[in-house]
Amino acid sequence: MATEIKDVGVWRQTKTLLYKNYLVKCRTKKNSVQEILYPIIWLLLLMVVSLINPSNHYAAMPNNFLGTLDEYTDSHLFIGYTPVTNATTQIMHVASSECFTTDVIIRPYADEEKLKDASASFQEQFAGVVFKDAMSYDLRFFPISVPISAFYIESRESCYSRDCEAATYFHSEFTTLQACIDSAIIKVKTNYSAWKELKVTQAVVMGEAAVVEIDTFPRAFMLIYLVMAFSSFGYSLAVHVVAEKQKKLKEFMKIMGLHDTAFWLPWVLLYSSFVLLMSLLMAVITTVFSPFTKSSCFLIFLLFSLYGISLVSTLLMHRA
Known part of the structure; x- marks a missing residue:
């Protein structure tokens, strides 16, 4: 069994x-x-x-075109740079003459501390350029002219207006000045002006699919x-x-x-x-x-x- x-x-x-x-x-x-x-x-x-x-x-959003770089060449910036050398002076002179349609005030400063002290007199209209060598540099802008964080965490609805934090670099002329100095460095080194190609570059806030x-x-x-x-x-x-x-x-x-x-x-x-x-x-x-x-x-x-x-x-x- x-x-x-x-x-x-x-x-x-x-x-x-x-x-x-x-x-x-x-x-x-x-x-x-x-x-x-x-x-x-x-x-x-x-x-x-x-x-x-x-x-x-949120419904699907199309691409939002912010404009081109040459739309922000009518600038009223006061630009200071340091250190003062033949190479940096030449770069800033080329940048001023090629990129901006108005006379931009460009002034040299002996060191970064004096550049920082001078910025207090101009507030948001001041931009600083600190050259590390003839090929690299740092830009100094006031906090209001750059995004608060590298991570964009706000609602995307605001990115279809001028108040969008993600587009602050473009509207504050940070991007225009960066492209202008890059073009000037290229011309000083190669005697070729790249600004004609750079100035028609379009800035775009990329669209998104519908999300919840x-x-x-x-x-x-x-x-x-x-x-x-x-x-x-x-x-x-x-x-x-x-x-x-x-x-x-x-x-x-x-x-x-x-x-x-x-x-x-x-x-x-x-x-x-x-x-x-x-x-x-x-x-x-x-x-x-x-x-x-x-x-x-x-x-x-x-x-x-x-x-x-x-x-x-x-x-x-x-x-x-």
């Missing part, structure tokens, strides 16, 4: 135990209903939070939701597995010829089906109503289902 039981295949044992686990779920209807309602309640909370804190929807910006609080709540929505499945599965372990059902069935795979696989199949059905329901609701209306239903379903299945697999691995 024992030999006949041991000859039973894994798949037949799996089907039998799967039916047994199904009957257990049917006999504990209260717990089974709670397992299903728990993620739905969290889903409703997520929808309420997303409605209270709606996401920012989610605030910090709803984003944090979504992370909590993803963890809590499937916790009921993990809790219920742990209860059933521990109860069988306490009754030593696994040891008894192994004596009768049960394969290890046939013991664990029914639980995996049963709860994976629960997870897949619940993930499909949640994906449809969240993409049709809120908050993932701009997302792909399949990708949201994949996110939910993979997380739920990994949770079930991890729990069974620890209980094995």
